[in-house]
Amino acid sequence: MDKYRTRTVSRKLSYEWEIADFTALADTPNFGVCGTEIRSPKISVNTSFKNEWHLELTMTEKCFIVFVVSDVEDKEMIIRTQFSVSILNERKEKKINKVYNQLFTGRVTRSPEISLIQKLDIMYSRSQFLPNNVLTICLDLAVYDECTEIIKFPSKSSNYMIGEDFKKLLDDNIARDITLVANEKEYQAHKAILMARSPFFYAMLTHDMKEKQENKITVPDIDLKIFEKMIEYIYSDRVTNLDSCAEQMLEVADQYQLLGLVEMCEESLSKSITVENVIRVLYVDLTKLTTTYAKRMNLLSNKIFGEVFRPTNRKSMKVVKIFSEKPIHKREEVIHYYPRHPQIGWLMRNLRLYGLFRDEHLDWKEEIERQRVLKGKKPRVKKSLREK
Structure with a gap:
């Protein structure tokens, strides 16, 4: 009360x-x-x-x-x-x-x-x-x-935490009823805990899918250490040394809809945002990562261009490559921020001036123009970017 x-x-x-x-x-x-x-x-x-x-x-x-x-x-x-x-x-x-x-x-x-x-x-x-x-x-x-x-009148806290009890189930190998496979290595787990913690696993184990029938889930394309940390979070609600792997955990947390882990990764990443990692994480599915996304967009707008495009700063071109190598469909969410962050288009224009990824740049410009037309704006007069 x-x-x-x-x-x-x-x-x-x-x-x-x-x-x-x-x-x-x-x-x-x-x-x-x-x-x-x-x-x-x-x-x-x-x-x-x-x-x-x-x-x-x-x-x-x-x-x-x-x-x-x-x-x-x-x-x-x-x-x-x-x-x-x-x-x-x-x-x-x-x-x-x-x-x-x-x-x-x-x-x-x-x-x-x-x-x-x-x-x-x-x-x-x-x-x-x-x-x-x-x-x-x-x-x-x-x-x-x-x-x-x-x-506030706080209730008396208990010395016994539910996360500790769940962790004992994992450590003691008790009553496990499903197998998780990552990189050909098998881990035994509990359906009820996976379903309660992750909507992804809940949907998989409540619908008539192969995984439900075989009691076996294959987790593809994941590093073993990252997988083990994900299981640690599912059972104990914490991750050991999260700061050292927050970017990788962010993608896993988003894929398996572990919203609590998403928040933990946000907090960890917000303490260590740099020009070198801002673009690399920018293209994770960030629909739920509003805080981190805003901070990264601000850094992208305010800092990265001066560091990337100094004539003497060739080392930073690796960051530009990371930006351009991402598939065009992953850029849709960045296009959403384009009106408030015109520097993104400026970045792509500079890629063209450097002679890098010209075809990708054309695709990028065409996508932006398509978005403008969909919003009822007049199309811009096109210039031939393929001419020298």
């Missing part, structure tokens, strides 16, 4: 505003006329909502007055505050301290006018209030910020 608690937190800020050559300002003929207030720099308080505050100073016939002004994004917001406005004397002591409780409503709100000090008082006590002809106004502001906490 979750319990919610709302509490009010006071966010405080102390701010000093120095106004130099104050007597010259006070003697200005138009000072005190509406619209001629002087404003302090803006400040903000650390709250859950964006806010800015400043002071405005003006004068009447008898006294200097100040306003506190709030500026928030939400015009419907009501902000509860408490603040005091004071003048600092030559010893930095607060004098004429006034405390106010004020609600600020609306996007930009001005407090009622605050009588700061009488003109005669400040002129007769210049040494006290205007040291070096500088008036210092101090604002002590407290903003009341409401925050809601969720208090």
Whole structure:
């Protein structure tokens, strides 16, 4: 059960505003006329909502007055505050301290006018209030910020984990009822666990297929170490040394629909994305790998071209070859990102300039043009790319 608690937190800020050559300002003929207030720099308080505050100073016939002004994004917001406005004397002591409780409503709100000090008082006590002809106004502001906490009551955890129990079934060779074959090596496993963990195996073992009848599944084209790590994940929900084989595990996880393993590979790969591996993994079936895919596309867009196409950087051409050697049908998902990442087309154009994979480049351009026409766009004027 979750319990919610709302509490009010006071966010405080102390701010000093120095106004130099104050007597010259006070003697200005138009000072005190509406619209001629002087404003302090803006400040903000650390709250859950964006806010800015400043002071405005003006004068009447008898006294200097100040306003506190709030500026928030939400015009419907009501902000509860408490603040005091004071003048600092030559010893930095607060004098004429006034405390106010004020609600600020609306996007930009001005407090009622605050009588700061009488003109005669400040002129007769210049040494006290205007040291070096500088008036210092101090604002002590407290903003009341409401925050809601969720208090969770965790259940008592057990020292016995289901993954550990399943792993014992695998290690102890108990009640196995199906054979997995990888690279001509046989492994004994449990149908129920395979079906529960993988939709791929579930479909295979619930339909009238050869594998169901023979209780034998052949796993083609897979490295033995990768296969063993896949079985380790299916039984224990973890993979030993995943970072060292995340790219290979990613393809296997996607093929056998092991979504938890997909997420683990995403996290591992996101820590080690490089120019060298970004294109190699780009063409895995990434329909479920949105996080990793976005990061790889960003790296492809922002970094790879400068490194691949420096005139002196011939080593990186191996990365370009990896990109171009992939079958054209695997590029469909990249074409989906083409409008937001035009650098992909730029990459292929550079391949043409280098004289590499010209036919593949033509196929690539034709596929992009076909996608444009399907979306109702006018076809571009074609240039003969086969001409020297």
